[in-house]
Amino acid sequence: MSTSSDSAALPTRGWYKRNEIAITPWLFLAPGVLFFFIYVIAPIYQSFSLSLYDWNGLGDIETNGTYVGMENYNKLFGLNGERADRNFNISLWNNLKWLLLYLLAIPGGLFIALFLNQTVRGIRIYKSLFFFPFVISQVVVGLVFSWFYLPNDGLFSIMLGWFGLEIRGGVLGNPTAATYGIIAAGLWPQTAYCMILYLTGLNAVDPEQVEAARLDGAKGRKMLWYVIIPQLKPATFIAFVVTIIGALRSFDLVSIMTGGGPFGSTRVLSFYVFEKSLSERGLQYGYAAAIAVVLFLIMLVFISYFLWSMYQDEKEAR
Amino acid sequence: MFPTPVQKSSRAVQISYQTLLPFALILWLLPLIAVMIFSIKPDVDFTNGNYWGMPSSFELFNNYGRVFFESDMPRYLLNSVMITVPTVIGTVALACMTGFALGVYKFKGNLLIFFMFIAGNFVPFQILMVPVRDLTVDMGLYNTKTGLVLFHIAFQTGFATLFMRNFIRALPFPLIEAARVEGVAEWRIFLYVVLPLMKPAIAAMAVLIFTFIWNDYFWAVVLTQGPESQPVTAGITSFNAQYRAAYHLMSAGSIVAALPPVAMFFLMQKHFIAGLTLGAVK
Numbered sequence: 001m002s003t004s005s006d007s008a009a010l011p012t013r014g015w016y017k018r019n020e021i022a023i024t025p026w027l028f029l030a031p032g033v034l035f036f037f038i039y040v041i042a043p044i045y046q047s048f049s050l051s052l053y054d055w056n057g058l059g060d061i062e063t064n065g066t067y068v069g070m071e072n073y074n075k076l077f078g079l080n081g082e083r084a085d086r087n088f089n090i091s092l093w094n095n096l097k098w099l100l101l102y103l104l105a106i107p108g109g110l111f112i113a114l115f116l117n118q119t120v121r122g123i124r125i126y127k128s129l130f131f132f133p134f135v136i137s138q139v140v141v142g143l144v145f146s147w148f149y150l151p152n153d154g155l156f157s158i159m160l161g162w163f164g165l166e167i168r169g170g171v172l173g174n175p176t177a178a179t180y181g182i183i184a185a186g187l188w189p190q191t192a193y194c195m196i197l198y199l200t201g202l203n204a205v206d207p208e209q210v211e212a213a214r215l216d217g218a219k220g221r222k223m224l225w226y227v228i229i230p231q232l233k234p235a236t237f238i239a240f241v242v243t244i245i246g247a248l249r250s251f252d253l254v255s256i257m258t259g260g261g262p263f264g265s266t267r268v269l270s271f272y273v274f275e276k277s278l279s280e281r282g283l284q285y286g287y288a289a290a291i292a293v294v295l296f297l298i299m300l301v302f303i304s305y306f307l308w309s310m311y312q313d314e315k316e317a318r
Numbered sequence: 319m320f321p322t323p324v325q326k327s328s329r330a331v332q333i334s335y336q337t338l339l340p341f342a343l344i345l346w347l348l349p350l351i352a353v354m355i356f357s358i359k360p361d362v363d364f365t366n367g368n369y370w371g372m373p374s375s376f377e378l379f380n381n382y383g384r385v386f387f388e389s390d391m392p393r394y395l396l397n398s399v400m401i402t403v404p405t406v407i408g409t410v411a412l413a414c415m416t417g418f419a420l421g422v423y424k425f426k427g428n429l430l431i432f433f434m435f436i437a438g439n440f441v442p443f444q445i446l447m448v449p450v451r452d453l454t455v456d457m458g459l460y461n462t463k464t465g466l467v468l469f470h471i472a473f474q475t476g477f478a479t480l481f482m483r484n485f486i487r488a489l490p491f492p493l494i495e496a497a498r499v500e501g502v503a504e505w506r507i508f509l510y511v512v513l514p515l516m517k518p519a520i521a522a523m524a525v526l527i528f529t530f531i532w533n534d535y536f537w538a539v540v541l542t543q544g545p546e547s548q549p550v551t552a553g554i555t556s557f558n559a560q561y562r563a564a565y566h567l568m569s570a571g572s573i574v575a576a577l578p579p580v581a582m583f584f585l586m587q588k589h590f591i592a593g594l595t596l597g598a599v600k
Contacts, residue, residue: 020503020504021423021504022425024419024423024504024505025419025420025422025423025425025428026419028415028416028418028419028508029415029416029419029420029431031412031415032412032413032415032416032475032479033416033431035412035468035471035472035475036434036435036438036472036475036476038453038472039446039450039453039468039469039472039473040438040441040446040472040473040476041434041438042449043445043446043448043449043450043453044441044445044446046448046449047445047446047447047448047449050448050449057448114320114321115342117319117320117321118321118323118324118335119323119325120324120325120332120335120336120339126339126343128583128584128587129343129347130343130346131583132347132350132580133346133347133350135529135576135579135580135582135583136350136533136576136579136580137532137533137535137551137575137576137579138533138535139533139535139551139554139555139575140554140572140573140575140576143353143554143558143568143569143572144349144350144352144353144572145349147349147352147353147356147565147569148348148349148352150369153367153369153370154369155348155349155352155369155370158370188349193594196591196594196595197594197595197598198598200591200595200598200599201595201598201599202320203599204599205319205320207319210319210320219322223320224320227320228320234598234599235595235598235599238595238596238598241440245440248442249442249443251443251444251535251536252535252536255535255539256535256555269442269444270442270443270444273444273447274444274447274540277447277448278447278451278539278540285448288444288448289445289448291444292442292444292445292447292448293445295442295444295445296441296442296445299440299441299442302440303437303440303441306436306440307433307436307437310433310436311429311433314429
């Protein structure tokens with residue numbers, strides 16, 4: 001019965017049917033890849049070439065822009081007899097501060113996760129409420145913290161006052177303190193994110209290993225360091241990835257809380273790119289693109305590392 | 319379980335843990351609690367310098383009423399919905415397809431395309447900014463919700479593909495092979511075998527992308543301006559410019575802007591966390 005229908009179907013099996021398994025994935029990929037190519041891959045290339053031009057964003061780059069080669073980069077780094085851009089320097093240093101201090105979210109998250117990893121009544125509500133800051137938009141976090149930091153009337157200044165301390169101009173009005181104030185605001189949701197990663201990780205820790213280690217007399221800090229943290233490695237990796245990316249994407253908070261001020265002391269690269277192109281003080285599109293390329297290259301170091309470790313996992317999985 | 323459950327400790331430890339919990343929580347959420355208190359205070363409290371004391375009168379309805387009826391806030395909220403919902407639908411649709419292609423089939427370039435999606439997802443926004451803005455202007459979509467939606471779909475597809483592909487790889491492959499032996503067409507396998515199994519992944523992805531897009535600020539500023547098309551994150555800044563130093567209204571506005579993703583989180587908590595912690599456990 002089946003043989004007859006098979007032989008009848010054979011001659012009509014078209015080219016598509018014969019190559020179905022080879023073609024189908026490409027058909028399914030086409031719309032996604034196309035979209036992604038137009039909006040993400042191609043713009044990266046375009047920004048690279050834009051960074052070699054001097055262009056004020058008006059008209060077409062071919063007619064209204066001038067090709068200047070590496071001139072924009074020379075200006076950034078002070079090469080070839082140009083004076084180094086001080087604001088770029090500040091942004092770069094601030095980005096470094098962001099990167100290093102943002103990593104505090106990882107141990108911070110682990111600490112809160114360990115504190116909350118219990119089974120008392122109502123603990124689920126506590127866990128969700130601790131996670132709360134991550135769900136809120138960074139714009140709102142920025143606003144909330146800028147009120148928290150208000151000079152004189154802000155809760156933070158009042159609390160400092162209890163210890164007889166005062167930050168001149170308020171946290172965000174003080175060129176030395178402002179960047180740290182913004183980073184602290186960013187750490188709040190980021191720590192919440194790391195916490196939820198570790199809570200999930202702790203849930204999956206092998207109870208038998210913990211019991212075995214307990215029988216061997218391990219406890220407290222030793223247990224944490226030698227038994228628990230090694231098992232949390234996947235969570236730590238993800239926490240590391242999202243924290244690095246978060247640190248380098250720090251645009252929203254800077255823009256909302258200080259707008260780069262006071263005296264440009266809180267600029268970071270992502271904000272400086274925006275300032276040099278789309279803000280009123282900007283319209284130097286080629287120059288802005290060069291800054292963006294530098295930021296991209298910094299990120300590329302991390303992206304390569306992430307992809308490399310994911311590739312190792314893939315090889316194991318095969 | 320680590321750390322040792324408090325139930326196994328002495329009564330004193332248990333009680334101190336139980337009392338420590340609410341204190342820690344209040345401390346953790348202090349900035350937020352402050353804003354909530356701000357939002358129910360009357361105007362005079364701020365002019366009199368009573369920032370952190372008891373509200374001199376209870377103005378919850380008054381303040382939120384003004385946010386809803388005397389400002390552009392409802393419009394911004396509506397814009398946000400009209401940007402977020404199509405983005406979620408578009409991204410999930412595209413990512414189900416790319417995830418299926420990359421998760422089920424072995425072909426040359428599979429891993430390469432997969433890694434392209436991941437890498438693109440990590441790229442700093444600023445390197446895309448000028449070209450994407452020019453492209454949007456050229457298509458006549460600058461300052462439209464459509465322009466924003468198209469970009470968001472494209473960008474979020476990277477992250478969503480990573481998620482969907484890994485989810486599909488964890489599905490039992492013999493199921494697909496059995497369908498193939500039966501002679502089921504590949505697109506039908508997608509539609510009737512794989513897609514129904516992806517429901518939890520779709521739910522997780524949908525809530526996550528909803529939150530990401532609702533909270534987006536950078537692209538809203540780059541690709542739109544004004545109340546016709548700006549979402550609430552960008553709108554809140556002009557709202558604040560309008561009510562400069564009117565802290566009671568600004569905080570009420572902020573809370574309104576933050577509420578939808580918060581509600582989403584509490585309603586879909588399980589999926590939300592499943593999406594965020596993808597890969598945190600092996």
